Amino acid sequence: MSIYSYLQEYRHGTEIENDRQSGPLEQESDEESPLMFHMVNEKHGEFCQWYPSTFFVYKHEILEAVGQDRKEGDGYGTVWFSSAEQFMMYSKATRFGDHETQRRVMETKDPKEQKRLGRQTAGFTHAGWDEVKSAVVELANTAKFGQNAGLRTKLLATGDRLLCEAAPDDRVWGIGFDAKRAMAMQDRWGENRLGKALMAVREKLRKEVVD
Template identity: 35%
Template sequence: MTIYFYKAYEPYGCFSNFSPHGITIEGTYWTTVEHYYQAQKFVGTPDAVIIPVIHAVETPEQAAALGRCHTRQVRSDWNEVKTKVMQQAVLKKFLTHADIREILLATGDRLLVENSPTDYFWGCGADQSGQNQLGKILMSVREEIRKLPLLSVAYD
């Protein structure tokens, strides 16, 4: 059976990048994966001044709005690196928070789908034809965590 997720307050909401599970990457603490992801769009660009603003906003919705502003210049390699950036952040999130790691591992081999009605890259889109890249990353992270010797013992 497929597991659909979308909003952070819904079942399996911990799979959302908007869930309140902070991460520390390269010595910097980010309130949510969404904060980190949106800020990475501007690394090395003239608009990098927005990074501390994104870091400081209270909600992931605010971070997303700042990162999606089309008047700012995103890094030239963004389309090539965005999936790797997301993979790194999602892995860090589930390695950091044991409670949600258990939820992810408990999904077994079920298909995970971000049920976004508007996002056809990260989610499945309104007509289910989207790429579901976030779901694919979560399933990849689930497999990667299973291979870690210290974490997998509890789930054998």
């Protein structure tokens, strides 16, 4: 069996597994209102970075996303991930050449532990990470939602709704407010980078359906 055939077969298997986890998207009373999500165990938890989902990314795509040149003998093959959070922390370590943190991030499937390890990345600078972090998260979610049919269906079912991470303590990836206070404080929202990445992925997947 060729590596391509194997990956396609494995991908089909993970789609079935994730379909079991993901039921049909509940209809909202107001389909024009922003869709708020936050924790993995809450409504719309599948949009959380911590949501368990198996997917792979080609090594050369990771290197390109983090702005690293492919070295001789490197950048070939695929890396499998258990969540978008694991991909993000692995990519952070890759950006700064911290191979030990790369290894440790891949040894655990606990997203909380992955995040903790990522914060220990040797050589980390905010400026260096800021240059690539949005591209990293978009690539992670392109793979996550693109390779898992149930998750892809849920994302596409959001239509053109504004997707917002209602994280009260995060004004970079989220809006900086919880769902209950969000609409009253809309003029003070944070960057919502995760929501924007998800909407970019949604548009990519929508075009694939049309094509």
